[in-house]
Amino acid sequence: MTKRKLTQNQKRRIHSNNAKALDRHRRQEKKNIDWQDDLLGDTQDGIVVARYSMHADVENTQGEIFRCNLRRTLASVVVGDRVIWREGKEQLQGISGVIEAVQARKNELARPDYYDGLKVMASNIDRIIIVSAVLPSLSLNIIDRYLVICENAHIPAVIVLNKIDLLSEQELKAAAEQLKIYEDIGYQTLMISAETGKNMEKLTSLLTDCTSIFVGQSGVGKSSLVNQILPDVNAQTGEVSANSGLGQHTTTASRLYHLPHGGNLIDSPGIREFGLWHLEPDQITKGYREFQYFLGGCKFRDCKHLNDPQCALREAVEQGKIHPIRFENYHRLMTSRDENKSQRHFIE
Structure with a gap:
């Protein structure tokens, strides 16, 4: 039996009902925990090491973790935030303290959400690992989508290709040639296998003495990589759907x-889509680092870089001097941005 897709209005009503239920629960909880x-x-x-819908886990300078409520005045609290918090003299319904303030962020990684606008995923990041x-x-x-985000956030990126154990020698060579497109413009790439451990030591060395974040589509093996690097964590892993091909x-x-x-x-939640409709066209253009040498050289100031x-x-x-695949992807991202922006306006 084919599953019927929800209309945009149905999705909006479901989201609204969920938001109202969460708000009622949050108000009741704050009423109970005063x-x-x-x-x-x-x-x-302290530093936020985990974030849930209504709470956050904060680690103090001694390495102890406390589940905390959030002050109503806080606009946003995400993993990686440096915070000012206060410990309760006793636990109240499993809550051990309150986050009072968030210190200024060095940077933040955000993705657009149709209903919530721009949603920050994490902060104070030194390196983004695109898996x-x-x-x-x-x-x-998809890799180019992430790189545009990285360039606009001014966060260095490393491109990692996982599951190379599934490739034949010929397929492995073809994948290496695709990654060379990015190596030629200055990005670091790495081909690994979480299953066999191939080149895992190289990935581990990249993570030393900095704060990194794994991003990528669902099913690419981010949680498997976490389990390889931190065997005691036991991050839940999942298979790729045979029907949809999605993780x-x-x-x-x-x-x-x-x-x-x-x-x-x-380790961030897997996402299948990473839209760019929140960015202006010039931000997407500037997200292609190899374009920067040529921008300003067009005959017309409003050049669309098509048939102008x-x-x-x-x-x-x-x-x-610019790879045709990157140039093609650039225009695909521009088209996708315009379409998604129109959909968002329709939802609003």
């Missing part, structure tokens, strides 16, 4: 792990 100042200790520094795989498929278009969501909340060799790793006469970008493609 932290008075005399029930709280002094303010102290792709041969299953569901090696999509350079199954396994990680349900972002979480920060401390690595035994130094450094931190953030004397387009510097198109001429660079013809001269082999």
Whole structure:
């Protein structure tokens, strides 16, 4: 039996009902857990290591973790945030304290959401690990979406291809040639297998002494990589659906792990889509680092870089200075951005 797809209006009503239910639960919970100042200790520094719908786990400077409520005045609290919090003198319904304030973020990684606008996933990141795989498929278009985000957030990126144990020698060579497109413009790439451990030591060394985050589509093996790097974590893994070819969501909340060799790793929920409709067209253009050498060289200031006469970008493609796949993906992302932005306006 074919499953009927929900209309946009049905999705909007479901989202609205869920939001109202969460709001009622949140108001009741805050009513039940009323932290008075005399029930709280002094303010102290901490870092958010896990974030749930209504709470956050905060680690203090001694490495102890406390589940905390959030002050109503806080606009956003995400994994990686440095926070000011106060421990309760006793637990109230399993809650051990309150987050009072969020310190200024060095940077943040955000993705658009049709209903919630721009949603921050994590903060204070030193490196983004873009995990792709041969299953569901090696999509350079998806990789380019992430790279545009990385470039606009000014966060260095590493492209990792997982599940190479599933490739033949010929397929492995073809994948290496695809990754070379990114190596030629200055990105670091790595081909690994969480299943066999191939090149895992190289990935582990990249994570040392910094805070990294894994991002990528569902089913590319992010949780399997976490289990390889941190065997005691037991992150839940899932298979790729044989029917849809899409990965199954396994990680349900972002979480920060401390690595035994130094450094931190953030495992984020798998996402199948990473839209760019929240970005302006020039932000997407600037997200292609190799384009920067040629921007400003077009004959017309409003050049769309398509069939416009004397387009510097198109001429660079013809001269082999910009890879045609990257140029094609750029226009696909531009088209997708316009379509998604129109859909968002329709929903609103």
